[in-house]
Amino acid sequence: xxxxxxxxxxxxxxxxxxxxxxxxxxxxxxxxxxxxxxxxxxxxxxxxxxxxxxxxxxxxxxxxxxxxxxxxxxxxxxxxxxxxxxxxxxxxxxxxxxxxxxxxxxxxxxxxxxxxxxxxxxxxxxxxxxxxxxxxxxxxxxxxxxxxxxxxxxxxxxxxxxxxxxxxxxxxxxxxxxxxxxxxxxxxxxxxxxxxxxxxxxxxxxxxxxxxxxxxxxxxxxxxxxxxxxxxxxxxxxxxxxxxxxxxxxxxxxxxxxxxxxxxxxxxxxxxxxxxxxxxxxxxxxxxxxxxxxxxxxxxxxxxxxxxxxxxxxxxxxxxxxx
Numbered sequence: 583x584x585x586x587x588x589x590x591x592x593x594x595x596x597x598x599x600x601x602x603x604x605x606x607x608x609x610x611x612x613x614x615x616x617x618x619x620x621x622x623x624x625x626x627x628x629x630x631x632x633x634x635x636x637x638x639x640x641x642x643x644x645x646x647x648x649x650x651x652x653x654x655x656x657x658x659x660x661x662x663x664x665x666x667x668x669x670x671x672x673x674x675x676x677x678x679x680x681x682x683x684x685x686x687x688x689x690x691x692x693x694x695x696x697x698x699x700x701x702x703x704x705x706x707x708x709x710x711x712x713x714x715x716x717x718x719x720x721x722x723x724x725x726x727x728x729x730x731x732x733x734x735x736x737x738x739x740x741x742x743x744x745x746x747x748x749x750x751x752x753x754x755x756x757x758x759x760x761x762x763x764x765x766x767x768x769x770x771x772x773x774x775x776x777x778x779x780x781x782x783x784x785x786x787x788x789x790x791x792x793x794x795x796x797x798x799x800x801x802x803x804x805x806x807x808x809x810x811x812x813x814x815x816x817x818x819x820x821x822x823x824x825x826x827x828x829x830x831x832x833x834x835x836x837x838x839x840x841x842x843x844x845x846x847x848x849x850x851x852x853x854x855x856x857x858x859x860x861x862x863x864x865x866x867x868x869x870x871x872x873x874x875x876x877x878x879x880x881x882x883x884x885x886x887x888x889x890x891x892x893x894x895x896x897x898x899x900x901x902x903x904x905x
Contacts, residue, residue, distance in 0.1 A: 603791060605665040606640060607658075610685045613756040617685045618665035619658040623650030627696050627719045627902045629895055630686065631657045632710075634701025634727075635805055638664045638795045640788045641781065645884050648892035653899050656691060658682070662804025664795040670755050673807035675709040675815055680754040683714065694719035696898050698891075700884060702727055702808070705815065708868065711828055720832040720898035721869075724891060725881050728861035729816035729824070732854060739849040745810075746817035780885040825867045832901055833872035834894045837862040838880055 607620030620639050621628075629649055631642050639657035649655040660678055661669025669681060686693075694717050699707035704726025711718045732739040775797070777789045784792070795801065841858045843851035866872040875894060879886035 602665070603794060608689070609665060609667075610688050612669075612681055612684050612688070614758045615661060615667040615669050616665075617658060617661065617667075617669075617681060618663075619656055619685055619689055620646075621654060621656040621689065621691060622646060623652075623654045625653035625899075627653065627694060627899060628691055629653060629655040629696045629698060629899065630682070630691075631655070632682070632697065632699040632703030632706045633657075633660065633663070634703050635808075636796065637700065637703075638792065640664075640791050641784065642884055643784060643788055644888035645891050645895075648888060649895050652896060654691075655895075656686065656689075658685065659795075660804065660808075662800045664791075664798070668800045668804060670758055671807055672752065672811045673804055674751055674754065674811045675706055676713075676751060677754040678706055678808075679710045679713055680756070682710065683717070684756065693717035694902070696720045696722065696895060696902065698722045698724060698895060699726055700724040701881065702812070704865075705729065705812065708828070709815065711831060715829065715831070718831055719902040721828065721834070722891070722894050722898060723833070723835045723865055725836060725838050725877075725883060726865060728865060729819040730864075731861055732849070732857065734843075734847060737847060739847050739854055743813050743816035743820050746813040748817070749811075749814055751811070751814055780880065780882050783885050825864070826870060828869040828872075830870050832898050833866070833869035834898060835862060835865045835872060835874045836877050836883060836891065836894055837874055838883060839876050839878050842880070 605618050607618060609616035610619055618639065633639070633641065639659050642657045646655050646657055659666040661667060661673065661681060670677060686695075696719055697707040697710060699705070699721070701724070704723045707721055707723075711721060727742065729743060730741060732741050775793045777792055781789060781792055841855045843854045845851055847854070862874065866874045875890070877883050877887050877890050879890070884891050
């Protein structure tokens with residue numbers, strides 16, 4: 583049996599048995615809770631990936647392998663995801679940014695960074711870049727969420743910002759409250775669970791890790807808080823012109839060719855598609871050095887078109903290096 587096959591078998595057995603599989607990278611202590619970070623490759627600038635919902639660090643393996651051939655790349659799991667402990671609540675963009683920046687610093691990973699944000703991770707890296715512009719050498723938005731975007735919920739097209747309540751966003755904190763210090767216990771993935779495309783493009787052992795990570799109860803609490811608080815940011819951004827908010831930071835916006843909206847919604851599919859394309863163009867105009875690449879792939883293009891994503895990252899890496 584090959585080493586890869588043995589690892590795949592071991593990971594599958596562990597995930598099914600309810601024993602936590604070994605993390606791919608170190609668990610970085612952030613004043614009481616740990617963040618899983620996985621950095622590979624050598625070279626500057628370092629690339630940092632921010633996942634979308636229901637995604638984990640290892641879901642970027644196809645891109646990480648390609649990028650680590652020409653520079654250093656760090657993937658990680660937000661608090662409450664995969665091996666990362668639950669973090670302080672609420673899970674605001676400010677809280678996520680604080681933890682990511684602290685985690686990179688404690689690992690000794692220096693900026694400025696090329697930030698890559700997929701889906702929900704897009705707004706997160708935008709916020710990071712506005713708060714810490716000195717730490718950002720470039721941004722790749724991979725089919726990113728836009729603050730005025732609609733999502734389909736029970737047959738209706740609902741704007742993401744619609745659930746904002748006008749709440750003040752609390753200051754982020756590094757420590758956990760006593761009520762947040764619950765013990766973690768691994769939960770087995772269902773033996774009947776199967777990965778959905780395009781996750782099935784990953785190696786078998788990573789597919790098993792994906793099922794295990796999705797089964798952990800802490801994921802629901804973390805993502806529930808992220809979904810609850812992100813509309814507060816979206817409403818603020820939608821109310822204030824965002825064009826040029828990223829200044830002159832090099833920006834590449836990767837956009838899927840077709841939105842894939844079906845009929846039978848309360849908003850015509852053609853209108854949703856037109857809005858989607860307009861919103862993606864607005865993302866390009868966040869920077870005076872933005873450009874768009876239309877990708878013949880679905881939303882999860884890091885799995886469906888890893889070469890395209892890696893090429894966009896490489897373009898920004900090479901542009902950031904001294905000539």
